[in-house]
Amino acid sequence: MAIQVFNTLTQTKEPLVPLVEGQVSIYVCGVTPYDHAHIGHARPAVVWDAIKRHLRRRGYVVRHVQNFTDIDDKLIRRARERGESVRDVAEQYMAEYQWAMGALGVLPPDFMPRVTDNLPAILEFVSGLVDRGYAYARDGDVYFRVAKMPDYGKLSGRSREALRAGARVEPEENKDDPQDFALWKRAPEDQPGWDSPWGRGRPGWHIECSAMSSRYLGPRFDLHGGGIDLIFPHHENEIAQSEAYWGHPSARIWVHNGLVTLSQVKMSKSLGNGVELRELLSRTDPRVLRTYLLSVHYRSPLEFSEEGLRDWGHGLQRLRSLWEEVRALGPTSVFGDRAWLEELWGFERRFLAALDDDFNTARAFAECYELVRDARRVRSAGGPGAAVAGYLAKLGLAAADEILGFLDPEKVPASTAEPAEGGVPRWVEMLLAVRQQARQSGQYAWADQVREVLWEAGWGVEDGREESRAVPRAGRKTGTNAP
RNA sequence: GGCGGCGUAGCCAAGUGGUAAGGCGAGGGUCUGCAAAACCCUUAUUCCCCGGUUCGAAUCCGGGCGUCGCCUCCA
Known part of the structure; x- marks a missing residue:
């Protein structure tokens, strides 16, 4: 049975049928590196890492792209405060982000394109939209004409009327319609900018993803990911741009992860309530943190708490201690009891089936704990079957760890907690x-x-x-x- | 105000029509000088509330309450 994925666009689980057989293309919205990385950033990275590993386990070749938004208002402000260049500030936080992801056992995406390295592609995209009549220039700014897209709002489930009614944004003078959004922004002399047909400026927030996803993956690709908070306006606008430019949908399935909350409130830089990864990782086993992020379904909100993290670590210990006990075991000629043998052999099938169903890592972990329980029962009964059960448990745990990543903490950068x-x-x-x-x-x-x-x-x-x-x-x- | 999600044991959390996974905690036990660790066993007749559909609902529909997110930068 095909892998099922929940598509935000249709609000249902759909079978994953890749555009190119045997190959899955993925674009995930990355971070704006203007401040320290926090747990909220770690969640999508870890979730997509597990998804990617599972797809590979299922035999797909995976192409994975995740961007860095290395030019934007916040970055410019931060650079000015510090008296450093935007590039230097971005560089610093990108390095920190990548260090933290490495510690969490996240495989790097195949491409990590930066906006500032993709200006030609972005300019081409904006020009194309202007040429096709989907965008208009005003005093060095370029805006997307939302009215040209009849089905605008289809991702976030809003009608244009509803958006107009609920508008809280001060209408900008230059826009023909308050719902129109910037593709290109005029840059003041003292800010970074690039030459364009409309004067010196820089890209708007949404255009980069349309331009870079198609550049690196093609005009159509399979999965597009990001936090649930990006659905509107970011992804809604991205859909409008891409469909206007290409004349067809770009991403097939939109996958959104739930947010990490703290004391019931969303964690975000602007609220200043983020838990920084560099601090957390300095006193926490990175693999405990990684799997804590995978302990709930990716679409559910995750309420972060020190207690929750600690409790999760306690539980993980059971998996690890069985692993230590059986890791050295090898195949044996002794046969065991048919019933429990089938049960243990069935682990990997059940484990993968859980992940096939919309990447249900919570259920996958439940299978792991049942494996531990089953194997322990057989082993505590003693006799020759103990070795067989141990070996099968070893195979199962290794297969599970391949995707979830709860073992081998020595393979990741040492935590100062050790x-x-x-x-x-x-x-x-x-x-x-x-x-x-x-x-x-x-x-x-x-x-x-x-x-x-x-x-x-x-x-x-x-x-x-x-x-x-x-x-x-x-x-x-x-x-x-x-x- | 509009749109979307969620509400399952003390806590965390799977489960979207067929009779409640898993983890933490707690209780009991094995082991131990006592502990700890580890392991074994037990721990929701019931899924926010009220109606409805159905042979059957945590699961579907309607209403209510609570809660979170989005509507502004955000993973």
Whole structure:
């Protein structure tokens, strides 16, 4: 059965039937790098990373484009405040964004086009719209004539009348109609600008995506993504431009991710309530954060909370501990019980089926936990079947991790939350050794005291049958103030 | 005011007509000197409220309440 994807345009799940068989083209709206990246930016990146990995797993060749809006009002303002060039400011935050995405295990898109590198394509697009009568120039600005598109509003479910009634925007003098929007803006002398048939200026916000998506993917492509907050006006305008220019729809399926909220309120730079990734990643396992973003369906809002993140990390530990237990296992000639064998073998099929259904990562995780439970049951029963079950669990977890990315934290940049990079400091080892002697001679009160000292210092002590070991306390920096 | 989404156990969260996944937490147990960690078991006769359709509804329809987003830059 084909992969089903919810299309904002039709408000229903549709089968994904790529334009080119075996190949899926994706354009996702990226960020404007004028400030630190926050969790809200991480969500679409992580979601699309999982989608991309799943499509590849299903055998598709994926072409993935995500842009950077490296010229806009906010960027210009920020550069002026700092006395730096727009380019330098953009460069700095693009680097930070890419660092954070790397830490989250996000595969880079195949192309990350910048507006400033695509001016010729943008100018050509604007000119084309003017030539076709869909746009008009006024004093160095160029506006799109919305009235020319009878079905304007089809993505956001608004009628032109409704938009007119609800208009809160001050009508600009130059526009023929308040709903018209800028394709090109005249640039003052002291701001960055490019020469154009209408004078020196720079692109409007929406035109870049129409121009760059078609340049990198062609006039038609399969999936277009972005945050749900971009539906209007950004994507609505993008549709109007592209359809006016090409004479046909450009993106086939529009996919929108829900927003990350904080204390029930949308996280956004303008509200100043963002949780910055560089700060969060400095004290959080990146893979815990990554999968936390995948723990709910991509279209649902995600209420971010430290407690929620911590709880999710606790749960993830069960997946990881089974992995540690079985990762070294190999195939065996021993056969197991037919019933549970079928159950374990069926994991990958169920897991992929969950993702086939509109990329339901929440359900995919539920399958993982059932795999752990099933495998544990068999293993705790002992006998030769334990090894078989362990091996099958290993295969299943590896397949799931391929897409969800909850394992192998050592493969991602080290988090400062990991004390001594997996190693236990010498002083901790020494205390443990001394404590061990105390325990063996029955001085438990003293042993408990040592355990408490280590706990305060950020180390948990686990006494096994053979030996004791120290593990870093979860979600806490070693030796510093407690949360 | 207009448009759209959501409301499922203490918390998070799947499920869009066939009789409530999963996680956290909690309770019980195994292991342990005691713990911790890990593991096992248990934990919603019921899905915001009121009507309706249906043999059957968390799921469909109507109304209400609550909540979030968009209508201005935003992932």
